[in-house]
Amino acid sequence: MASTSERALTQKRPGGRSARVRAAVLKATLEELVAVGYGLLTIEGVAERAGVHKTTIYRRWGDRETLVLEAMLERGSREVPIPDTGSLRQDLLEYGRAVLASSMEPEVEAVVRAVAAIGDSDPRVAEAARTFWRTRFALASRMIERATERGEIPPPPDAALIAEMVIAPIYFRMLVSRERMDSEFMERVADLAAEVAGAQR
Incomplete structure (x- = not known):
């Protein structure tokens, strides 16, 4: 954990050395996740990549998990971004394509795999993952709410679940089946989700 003086430095000088060290270490952590995966990631490896001493990392973060x-x-x-095209099917398709493109970024895939590897072994990571997805689905459910307001679909019992139907197949294929994901795949997913929501094709 950061000392009182380090926290004060960060607060007073957001562009100062403390902020630069933090940014460099977090960047190096993501790069190490991409390079070696969570299982082989070490504080020493992150420190070397970030160009800082390992004690700097231990002093501020305490352990690898934090x-x-x-x-x-x-x-x-x-x-x-949450699209607003005036069509639920098109909104779901564009959102799915954006999530798919993001998931293919090496850093994002590395983070997703790390979360899956950690599972429930670290309650902090598990809770952070749950909070992250709850927030994402709540934001994405706005697409379904707008479609309801337009009269395009009847009010669904669970708008967030429809948004989840678009995102879940992407991560299932990434982590489990390893099947191909392309534009045609996302069109099928968007069609199914829109149909479940009650949109007319």
Whole structure:
């Protein structure tokens, strides 16, 4: 954990050395996740890649799990835009394509695989993952709510679940089946989700 003086430095000088070290270490953590995966990631490897001493990392983050968690949260804070095309099917398709493109970025795939590898062994990571997805699905459910307001579909019992239907197949194929994902795949997913929601084709 950061000392009182380090926290004060970060607060007073957001562009100062403390902020630069934090950014370099989190960037190096993501790069190490891509390069070696969570299982082989070490504080020493991150320190070498970031160009800092390992004691700097231990002093601020304490352990590998806390470091990886903060790197995950930092990367996960980059939101996928929620489209508003006037058509639920098109909204779901564009959103799915954006999530698919994001999931193919090496850092994103590495983070997703790390979360899957950690599972429930670290309650902090598990809770962070649940919070992340709850927030994402709540934001994405706005597409379904707008379609309801337009009279395009009847009010669904669970708008977030329809959004989940678009996202879940992407991560299932990434982590489990390893089947191909392309534009045609996303069109089929969007068609099915829109049909379940009650949209007319």
